[in-house]
Amino acid sequence: MGMTLAEKILAKASGKKEVSPGDIVMAKIETAMVHDITGPLTVNTLKKEGIEKVWDNEKIVILFDHQVPADSINAAENHILMRKFVKEQNIKHFYDIREGVCHQVLPEKGHVVPGTVLVGADSHTCTHGAFGAFATGIGSTDMAAVFATGELWFKVPETLYFNITGELKPYVMSKDVILHIIGKVGADGATYKACQFGGETVKNMSISSRMTMTNMAIEMGGKTGLIEPDEKTIQYVKNAMKKHGTERTFEIIKADEDAEYEEVFEIEVNDLEPMIACPHNVDNVKAVREVAGTPIDQVFIGSCTNGRLEDLRIAIEIIEKHGGISDDIRVVVTPASREVMLKAMEEGIIQKFYKYECVVTNPSCSACMGALYGILGPGEVGVATSNRNFRGREGSLDSEVYLVSPATAAACAVKGEITDPRDL
Ligand SMILES: CC(C)[C@H](C(=O)O)[C@@H](O)C(=O)O
Ligand code: SF4
Known part of the structure; x- marks a missing residue:
């Protein structure tokens, strides 16, 4: 019987010829990531277990992104603990507060290797599946087991296949597709x-658009x-590895022709409109026009979902136009990485955001999680390009996202209320 992409990667990583949904496999890990919030528990667990x-x-x-630069004594302590661990263990790939x-x-630094298993102590690690890797978020203590052994067990998941066809209309983006699917x-629905x-x-x-889609797989429980790798993927990965001296050999794995999917969803996007996830659930999705005119207090453009160059480009194009x-509102813009920031500067995008009185912050998680800055107060309403809108996600329990x-x-920023970009 044919195998899906996920099954083939897990089979390879666990040294098996074939796996089926429900099998338990012990997989070799190619890349393991922790950040400033989840890393300390991994490190303390290793210490407790006596792993040297x-x-x-x-x-x-190891990378700092959630609370950068340190915004509290607690964050500073976490950073100190992690920097010490990096030195003690001679960790080769450490990115301090500056990278995003x-x-x-x-992926920018070439750490995402197609056809392999990547784990991160962060729930949006599924993003890296955009490069044809099996990438998933795990807990900090599971990560301690990975740091110690380089392996982790998985139950092989069933695969849902979303066959997306048609051409997106102007101002309709991959974010609208994934919101529509969720x-x-x-x-x-995809637990x-x-x-x-x-x-x-x-x-x-x-x-970048593909990453927005895989990023939000977790928001339906995935x-x-x-996404099956193609020429674009190979070029991106090779360039990134070459640029940063992180070369690793990799194999392009594709699903078998006769792979068995639990369900195939046909999604036709020719007539798809700009979509919006309303408070307080990511699956409370409507067409933007249905809630147009809702007053807002803040717009946040950034995050691992939509803080990339193409996102900043379209936003500034609309604001400028x-x-x-x-x-009446404030706009917080956060490029997803230093590389994105530099390119946006070269293109004059950052200067324009400042010109139009938006606040541009350092590359970080920024307002996404309500932990760093851009925090919403009681009664406030925020519009965000990020991936979660649970009660209190961006600050007060009485705020809405x-x-x-x-x-x-960008259309909402221009009008100061919820607006479909086609109606400006
Ligand atoms: C802080 C971290 C554990 C968390 C996650 O895993 O997703 C964060 O990145 C988020 O988006 O809520
Ligand atoms: S940008 Fe938001 S969703 Fe992404 S890792 Fe940071 S806090 Fe989590």
Whole structure:
């Protein structure tokens, strides 16, 4: 029987010829990542268990992104603990406060290896499935086991296949596609499933747009999101590895022709409109026009979902075209990484955001989690390009968050209320 992409990667990583959904496998890990919030518990667990040496100091990536620069004594203590661990263990790939969000930095620096298993102590690790890896978020104590042994057990998930066809209309982005899918499937509709996205629409998408899709697989409960690698993937990965001296050999794995999917969803996007996830659930998805006119207080453009160059480009294009942002609101822009920031500077995008009175922050998780800055107060309403809108996600329990694409976020910034970018 044929195997899906997820099954083939897990079979290879566990040295088996064939695996089926439900099998328990022990898989070799190619890349393991922790950040400033989840790393300390991993390190303390290793210490408690008396593990003196990590399994491979070149396969571990440690990165600070959630609370950077340190915004509290507690954050500073976490950073100190992790820097010490990096020195003690001679961890080769350590990115201090300067690089940006883990899920952007990992592929940029060539740490995402197609056809392998990647784990991160962060739930949006599924993002890296955009490169044809089996990538999933795990807990800090599971990560201690990985740091010690380089292996982890998995139950092989069933695969849901989303066949996406048609051409996206102007101002409709991959974020609208994934919001539409989550609205259909539900926040727990893909629990522990591998969510594979394919079809001509995905093939035509940029790598950044693909990452937006896989990033949100977890928002429908997915164990991972996956996209079959193609020429674009290979070029991206090779360039990143070459640029940063992180070369690793890799094999392009594709699903078998006769792979068995638990369910195939046909998603046709020709008539798809800009979509919005309304408070307080990611699957509370509507067309933007249905809630147009809702007053807002803040717009956040950034995060591992939509803080990349193409996102900043479309946002500033819309803001500039319409002469700036509303006086009644504030706009926080956070490039996902230092590399994105530098390119956006070269293109004059950052200067324009400042010109139009947006606040541009250092690359980080920023307002996404309500932990660093851009925090919403009681009664406030935020529009964000990030991936979660649970009660209190961006601050006060009495605040509300609407999730949108960067084009819609920019339209909301221009009007100071929820706005479909086609209606400006
Ligand atoms: C802090 C971290 C554990 C968390 C996650 O795992 O997702 C964060 O990144 C988030 O998006 O809520
Ligand atoms: S940007 Fe948001 S979703 Fe992404 S890792 Fe940071 S806090 Fe989590």
